[in-house]
Amino acid sequence: MHTSDGRTRLEGERLEELPEFDLRYLFDDGERPSSVTVYAPESLETTWITVDADVAVSLDELR
Numbered sequence: 001m002h003t004s005d006g007r008t009r010l011e012g013e014r015l016e017e018l019p020e021f022d023l024r025y026l027f028d029d030g031e032r033p034s035s036v037t038v039y040a041p042e043s044l045e046t047t048w049i050t051v052d053a054d055v056a057v058s059l060d061e062l063r
Contacts, residue, residue, distance in 0.1 A: 027053075 024041050027033035039048035
């Protein structure tokens with residue numbers, strides 16, 4: 001699925017109604033990480049996303 005396939009606007013929804021996610025992260029190397037992996041620890045499925053540290057951004061920097 002492409003990201004543009006979903007709704008582009010949250011019409012009529014408030015932020016309080018959006019789902020919350022309990023996510024954790026791990027680095028491949030604690031001193032010089034080259035990648036970060038984000039995962040849901042309580043999930044019964046094996047799901048995660050790994051990103052090169054050079055292109056990862058802090059959640060504080062997202063809009």
